[in-house]
Amino acid sequence: MKQVNIKVALVGNPNAGKSTLFNDLTGLRQKTGNFPGVTVEKKSGTFRINAEEVSNVTLVDLPGTYSIYPKSKDETVVMDILANPKHPDFPDVVIVVADASNLQRNLLLFTEISDLGIPSVLALNMLDVAASMNLTVNAVQLAMQLNVPVVRINARTGEGVNNLKEAVRQVARSSNKRAMQYFYEPKGHEMELIEEVKGLYQLDNDYVALQYVCQHDNFSFLEQPVRAKLDTLIEKYGFDENNFLAEETVARYEKIKPIVSKAVKSEGASERPFWTRKLDSILLHQVWGYVIFALVLLLVFQAIFAWATFFSDWLDATAAQGIEWVKVTLPEGVLNDLITDGILAGIAGIIVFIPQIAILFALVSILEESGYMARVMVIMDKLMRRFGLNGRSVVPLISGVACAVPAIMTTRSISSRYERLLTILVTPLMSCSARLPIYTILIALIVPANEMVGIFSMQGLILFGLYFLGLVGALASAWLLSLFIPRKEPSYFMLEMPSYKLPRWRHVGFAMYESVKSFVLEAGKVIMAISIILWVLASYGPGDNMDVAEQQTIAAMPNASQEQIEAAVASIRLETSYAGEFGHFIEPVIKPLGYDWKIGIALLASFAAREVFVGTMATIYSISGDSEDVPTVKQRLVQERNPDTGGQMFTPAVCYSLLMFYVFAMMCMSTIAVVYRETHGWKWPLIQLAYLTVLAYVSAFAAYQLLS
Template structure:
């Protein structure tokens, strides 16, 4: 396709704009301001790194697609998620190649931030500089001569406070215009490199020397190059005696020298604070080697107390509403389709909707911790704890993310450069209790743990919930310690991170996070839960041959002989029909294997269906006990409390409930997690090892708990 055709094609579609910047430069806040709810999450082509895209309304008639790229400090990627930036920006023929980039820059730390900008400028990319955190810079006495800085950099500069939306309107006006590449060049390859650079440039038909140099530097990591093309570049670099490390170091030194010259001409600093900055004084408390851990545990404890105490009322309303709707439908309508709707669809839907308050609270708390800057301090604190277990500080972010979902958490391990640390992190992350386990935990804890306060302050159910999360954490650390002795690697890992400025949470961003996570839970997990619930209802309602009819006839004969009342007859008939159904037959088949754990065939069905996703367990038992008992029994908790064993005693005793809870703490019951482990490791050895190890650990732990408590 010629340049004229490319321009014509670009004119027919909305602008495509890439958002790029250093970590903690305000890029996410700006993305949320530009796109609002018009966001979606996918994967970059060929990789599993999350790609957030959104639509921004720039003017009344102009819209733009915004691509939120991973945070990075330079165009020399050190991790797999940073690699997607180079794959996107180095290939003009890519389908999602941007028309220009918006570079978010921290006005409080221009020297560091401008390194990335100068590299992008030398690539010849049209750009806008979003000069963020101007309020923080002013408080620190940093005065920036914007016209002079614009002249030096050769691009439009928009002063901003992205968290409060200041400057967003001005940025949209500039983004709606057609921008040219900056005329300024900040660094050029020296004469010794030029023969190699020009050979690569003309062979690949590249538009400038600096891009050709990056091909020479990074050809092994550039995903769109073929094996033959990589071999050709390798041959050229070997002939030229090209030292990539030395060239990169010389370039970085030269760039910082040029940046210093620019800042001397455009920035003045007036020291306004004679005392130690407030953030440093706060950090001394929050990162204290003893007090810091106690504060973090206190915050976690508050979170788990809130998940039970604050979410209980809306959960009860949802549960009662679903039960009332189901009873109303069954009272006014009859037939197989009505039973499918009430015992299959509504029972499964209730197993999804009831946990929205808890999911919202969990992600709301995590978003507030991230927004305030506290989560970065947590990763720093936990680095000291992780090292003895064979993990680095960079492992902390995936492990903490695992509290939400193991799938993006495992993808987050791409930021870890050390192969050994990365493999250990991927292997143990599923042991962290993710949000999908919350439905299982809360149902079972509510069954056997009394809803009362301990020491007059703490809710016992909240204490039990936090204990399950800590059990997952300690098992992950213990497994990592064992694995570090098995894996052998000579490389050393380092943990370097920058603390973001403390700020009040931006409630719009918190709300967006809650909305996106709840929506993902309802649409993704909900679809699986409802589909399996409907399938399970069919399997639980019908059986082979005439076995159900024969069993029902025997029960009715016995009822006539013993003069049972109508409710008892209906309960016995429903129970025997379930036991002789397809689901019941399969449950009885696997019951001998799980009987030592205290489980019966009904729980066995739930265990198997929840291998699709952990939270399916609740939808399954909701459907099973809807079919097996009176439909008007009430809420799920009432149905489970009413379940009896062969001796007529309550089935869900503390021994069985805690055995199930421990099983779900350890068990690998998520097909998506196994799939993403395979994609990240490029081998079936790791996901199979995860499955066997975690299933064996879950079985052994559940067996011990049941045998001790029974």
């Protein structure tokens, strides 16, 4: 059977169902990365079409946009690919996803894509929403007028997706190029300019030539001399880009209106569904909207503890038993110690938090799929403006609850450079999933699981408070920074709200799977590297210091049991190791926060990634031997003694101090790297690192001094 490889691009307006269709077509066959040559995140996946030939399709999900003329950084990717046949992601076919309930506006993007001359398929989505608005869309009539295949789909249920696959196959294998139908026809001097551009750059499409004129500064594939030549041509023909864009848009809508009037029939008053209007009157209320949002967040954090505790405890105990089995099974020696006390102890300190991560991402996915997140952006816009931000800043801030790195990348959707910079600088204050292991283990140390405040768990309330504190810190920092960063352009916020929908559980499952996989694999790589380095530093020391300290310890304990001697020797060897020496070196700086040298080692290690803190503590206490008979990470921390007082090390004062430190600290090298990449220099990352470190230190100091 013959095999054919097809490359397909997926484009569409925001909230048209493009991402849902992408997930449905590709399932788990997805990967993320960056588009070649730029830092914009790229989602791609594969699917197969089986007919008389096997078609292997690579699907690239392009950023959502209302038009091919970009208004934000990530939207520039669309034309950077579609205007360049040499681009590795240039498609054989474009699927344009259109919201059938607002067809006229969605067809603007379709007509622009069509004029580029790339074979296209129009996927009509949200027909159920159109039906609830008393609108009937005739796909056959639309296909006849647009001269392209038009497929009725429901991306949420998968209805029509097989027909869409077949349409893609037929368009891709068709050797007869369809008769070119321009929806915008150039006139006057535009034609002369187009002909000269086509001749200079060997182009065969009028509209692509126009895009060379209008968007050449956005095209990464054009060298500077080419851009300068195009500027010369613009001046030669007196081409006014702003007037052209206005005239083009008007001309397109004049072509689109009669098409829509023939294909779309209204059977009555066309308005938003009753329940959408009813819910919006409550969820967008100037008072109740905020109250409900706060309650939703509170319930999310309650669920993280209530639903995840059993699974986390089981994973913790199972990991401890597994490590003990490996320790007993492998021959004694350096390799055994490295694997069990180093690598496995560190990794065990992070996998126990998989249930919390999965539940967090699942609940956030449900809120997004239901359409509620768009309402949050609207109600938060007024509040955000008081701090120098706008409603679009909500998306990066909420995304920061998952991970600051992609959250900072989503700021490209903010058109104002000023608001984008402010959002980048404060997004790391939102408590990401990497902080969740630290929060949950420390909260569990100081608050019993059965302690309740009314119907709410005290643990969940404290977790909610930490996330809320991060939000308050982000807004306050944005306001403070706005006093020093000059605003150079006006701000505006436009958003089309989607209708409410029941979440598609398959997609929620995808979100859980992808988040857990990313968390475990990415954190696992860092933890494994840090654990190996830490084990080496903790197992070896300068000169013969460790051996001398061991002999002195044994000599000082003539009447102790063998078990006590072994624990004491392990502890003193760690203290005189390279790691111990360095921990003691920085101890004077962190002592006012209530931390000892062991916590200091974990703090420094967690600069690679915050989640390393728990794994590092597990590794240190495995090596120290202080808790030989205590298997789980939590129990190791409970058993740790303060060398000065002899009491418990992790007192409420120390735990709250650590919580304050990690709420505000910039403990993530990946975040620093992405801020450098997005701001094109070291100025803002260093400012960000400095002010967040000072804020974290002062907050932790205040917490410890007040509570101790």
